[in-house]
Each structure stands twice: as structure tokens, then as C-alpha cells.
Amino acid sequence: MTLALAVAALTAVGIWLVLRGGAVRLIVGFVLLGHAANLMLIAAGGTDRREAALTGQVEPALAADPLPQAFVLTAIVITFGLTVYLLWLAPRAEEAAGPGDWPPEGSP
């Protein structure tokens, strides 16, 4: 339930930020949306089993599902790379787009 609420909150705030316009809001919005998707992936593996997934040391029924964790790791790396690229692009796009093309920070 906590996870579901967290996903809902992250998605809501993320979408709101993306739709607000402005480069930094867009970037933060996508970071939040990415986290929402990552939490969904974690939830997909089941959150009731949390022991380390090591064969021979842990009861298989208690071991966490390692696959979603691997998915999330990959997704985090991709989101991180994209965020860096967006941060590189944002000032250039703002400069190139000229007046009126990209609403400046703080504009409604």
C-alpha cells in the first residue's frame, strides 16, 4: 500500500511538473516519473520476501526476487544518463529557441 501511494504521488507530481513547462521543471518531472516506474518494478517482484537471493544460504521461499532489482538498476542508469543529457541540452535549447519559444522559469 505504501508503494502504491508512493507511485501515485510521484506520478502525479511528475506529470504536473512536465506539463508546467520550463526546462528544470521538465527534468525534475521526468526524474520523478522514472522513480515511479522503478517503484512499480520493485513492487512487481513482491515486497513480502526480502532475504538476500543467495542459493544455499536462504530459504528460497523467503529470498527476494532479484530480477526486478536488476531491472531497476538498469533503468536507474538509463534515467541518470538521460538526466545528464537533458541538463546539457536545456540551456542550449533555451538560448537557441529565442523569445517565446521556451517559457522562462517562473512564467505561468
Added chain:
Amino acid sequence: MTSGAWLPLLFAVPILAAAVSVLDRSGRLGRVLAVAVPAGLALAGGALVWATRDGQVVVAQVAGWPGGVAIPFVADLFAALLLTLIGLLVVASMVFAVASGVAADPLVAPMVLVLTAGVAGAFLTADLFNLFVMIEVALLPSYVLMARTGGRRAARATRLYLTVNLTASTLLLAGLAAVYGTAGTLNLAALAGRGGEPVVATAVGVVLVALAVKAAVVPVHTWLPATYPHASPAVTALFSGLLTKVGVYALIRVVTLVYEPGPTLTAVVVAVAAVSMVVGVLGALGEPTMRGVLAFHMVSQTGYVLVGLGLAGAVGLAAAVFYLVQYATVKAALFLAVGAVEVRRRTGVIKELGGVAAEHRWTTVTFLLGALSLTGLPPFSGFWAKLGILGAAVEAGSAVAFTTALVVSLGTMLSMLKLGTGVFWGTRPAPAPDAAAEPAPVGAATAGAAADLPGRIAAADPDHDRRPDWDARPTLLRAARERGWPAGLVAPGLVLALLSLVVGLYPEPLLGLAQTAGQVLSDPTTYVRGVLGG
């Protein structure tokens, strides 16, 4: 099933080549590799077509783990055909990029190589999560290519392109979470036939919506015509041949594997496809620029491919495969033909063009071959493609698909006529003064005039916002001024257009291959057994 432990190389070699090519600051090594490696990919694709021509699949279980546990790379005939195709298209676009001066930027070649790797990987993977990763690998360089090879206005187009694609990717990731949560696996072969369970069907539906955005299917198509024309012509040709095709490929792969064919599936897919065909062709008629027309047209052509998917069965899928392969070739040829005109004339706005036929014969021939093929006239490959779709519609008894496909062909002809009469025939209009560069009258040079600049530009040039301005970059300007019609601008498109003519005159081999590919797609048993083993 054949073992093909070398399959991951088709992904790894272009990535490594990209890494090596950034070492050479001058970019020369990169330009060589970005032609040589995709050419090798085309050859490897040809070898895979040969290996899978009788309906077999070539499988690589990475690191030799058993099927179902390993990361699977699979090539069936459909994937092999597309690999060969994208190899050719990348070579053609890269040659054009070098000739048009875009590739003078040393980052272009490595980015093209990474893009190639991502697309090849997406065609080969049999795992939904890896499909997501491959799509991201292909998209990241595409953001860079669009931002760096376009002009000032391309920055805004890049922002739109990025926003749409990031949203779709996030949705794809969320969809994957839903699929894993409901089905317990993301292996495509293990998901085969699971569409009968309502929860799994819904979860996969989320994935399909995300893929539909990437494929630019109506109603999630609007980003494509707004962004593609703002990149440089070589990059638009590359994107049209590679990126949306990944979306279409993934839609076909997932739908055929996961869902059982039935009247509901046919109704939904055919409805979406028919709307795409109509909206795409009407939108293309209203575009003011050459590449705008062609880009909007892609939406319509994607619709044709999806009709084949919707009609299901081996016949419909064979028609879809044939259509996809020939149309990607023809579309790239058209993009390269109008791209050559754009490089020479330094404008893509149709009403500022005209009389190209009198100036350069071979570009006109390329356009003519491509336009006739896209319209679906014999003896071009487009004729057999449309015949296949119509035949599949008759066999499935779908009046909607049949009528739409016929009527939309007429619209295709109209938009090709618009390009033909506006750009290639007629006379060249007197060069219009460049509204944006025109100095303001001395009397009007008040403090307020600068603030009103966008307004004045808009009044002087209603197409201002939609006019691609990629050639504002100095290197491109130099390349465009120095040479006449260099072979590198003309030959790539001409070769692709002639390929379409050859396929139209001798359609048997490709029709046969498409038929086999359609059978393999419609009956996933071979694919599933290949991936899961046993």
C-alpha cells in the same frame, strides 16, 4: 533451430566501433566505420535471411545459460530481413550525410553507430526488458543527432521529441512492471499465448500503447511530423528508416506472440490502422515543406503495415512484412531525393521550389521512382505491397481495410503530385528575400522593434515556424555552396529507388521470403521452442 552464438556481435560491434571512432578527433575514422559497419550488418543480415529462409530461427543464449534463464537473442526471418534493410539504409544515409556536410561534425558518425546498434539489438532480442533497453540505446543518440545536426529551431523540436519519447519510455517501463507483476516473466517466448489471461492482456496493452507512441500511430502520432523535418535531411532519412520501424516491429512481434488472433483483435487493430492511414494522408496534404509531407505520410504508411497485422493469419502478416520492407526502402529514397534538393536549394518550403527536373535529372528520376512506388503503381514494389494488403483484406473479408487501403492510395498520389508539381516540375520562382535576415527599415529601428521581431517574422513569412533551418550551420552552408550535385547526394537515393524497381520487376524472391516470415510470425511454436529450448 540453429545456434548462433555470434548474434550478440550484431549489437556489440557497432557499439565498439562507436567507442573506437570517438578516439579520432577529426572524425574521419568514424565516417569510415559508420559506412563499413552497417554494410557488414547488411551482409550478416543477408546471411541470417539465408539461414532462416525455410522458417527456422537462429538463437543465441548468452553465456550458455539454459533457455528461459539466459538473455536470448533470436533471429527469425522477419528480424533477419529488417536487419539487412537497416544495414542498407544506414549506409545510404551516411553517404548522404557525408556529402551534405552533416557528418563533418565528428560526433555524428559515433551516434549513428550507437543508433544502429540499438535498432539491431531491438530486432534481435526476445526479452521485453531488453527491448526497452535497446530502444533507449537507439533513442539516446537520436536526441543528440537531432539537436546537433538541426538548426536553431531544431532545439525546440528536440525538446518536443525528447518529452514525447521520455514519456513513452516511462510508460513502457511501467508497463513492463505490470507485465512482470502479472505474468511473472518478461521473456517474450514465455509470454507467448498468455494474452488469454485478462490481467496479462491488460498489462501487455500498456506496453503496446507505449510502443504505439514510438511507431507514431494515430492518435499518438502528432510528435512525428512536428519534429522529424527539423533535423538535417540525412538524419530525417535515417530516423524514418530506423526509429519508427522499431516501434512497428515491436508492435508486430508482441501482438503476434502474446495475443491469440480473433475478431476482437482484428477489429481493434484494423480500426487504429485505418484511422492512421486516413489521418496521415490528409495531414501530409496540408504540410508546407517537402519533408513535412513525407514525415506526415509515414503515419499513413505505418497504418498500412498495421492493417496487415490486424488481418492476422499468415497472409496478412506476410503482406505486412513485405509492405514494411519495401516501404522503408522507398521512403528513405524519397527523403534522400528531397534532401538533395533541400541541400542544393537551401529551402524545403514547396512554394519556394520548382523546376528541379530541368536542373538535375537523376534526383528527379529518384523522386519519380519513389513516388510511383509509394503510390502503388506497377511495376514498382509498392504495387505488390498494396496488392498483398488488399488480398489479405479480401481473404479476411474486411471491407473497412479494403476500402480504406484503396481510397488512401488516391490521397498518396495527391500528395506525391503536390511534391512533383511544386518541386520538380514548373519553373523556379524568383528567389524571395529572406524574411528573417532582412534588415529592419531604418525608420522602424526603435527600441520596441526588437521585441516584436517574432511577430514581424511571422507576418512576413507564415511558414516561419515550420521551416526547417538546419542549414544555418556554417559547415553545411559551405558544403552546399561548394559543390554542384555531387554523386554522394544523388546516388544513395537513386540506388534505393532502383532497388524498389528491381523488387517490383522480380517480386518472387521477396514475396516468398515475406510469406515464410508471415508463417513463422503467425505460428509462434518455432520461435518459442527456439528460445525456451526443448
